[in-house]
Amino acid sequence: MMDTIPHTDQVLDLGEKGCGQLVMEIMMVMRALTSGQTLLVTAYDLAAAGDIEAWCRMTGNILVHTFPDASGNQFLLQKG
């Protein structure tokens, strides 16, 4: 169980952004990373969790962990 947010290679705060804009911005940041590097995404959209899970399955990237907090969700992604 991962309780604390680890250091990541890149961070991305998407605020209330969702749907196509959410995955497009994640893709743009992930494209600059190399395999194994990590990205911490903060996203408050109600659909963010499901979208990020689906996007990772489709693109071969890894959703390592989801950190729920009072203001939204943070998602630790690893480039596949």
Add this chain to the structure above:
Amino acid sequence: MLNNFCVNLTRSIDDPDRATVAMVVANAAVASGKNTMVFLSSEGVRLAVKGVADGIHEEGFQPMATLIQNFVAAGGVIWVCSPCFKKRGYTDGELIEGATIVGGAKLVEFLSTDGTGVSY
């Protein structure tokens, strides 16, 4: 034969005839054993708000509320476009049973995994 079947519905109270036919087709799909999902986008998202379907009953068809209840009871799922829903000022507390807020990536994954669909 493809198993995921999506009914994309962009209408509700603005076009009850089209919205009703879409839900009839969705019922046919789920009754035929398909993994059926109704994707509500644009004006269609209003159907996922409690009480809205109660005002739609097209002549010659079951009431919209009955169509939706039967669809969900048969195992169909309703996905609601997140930005379309938010744009209209709704919150997730207003959702009907069986409806889930989703974004585009979920729709893309559903359709690209053994899926097909129709749009109204």
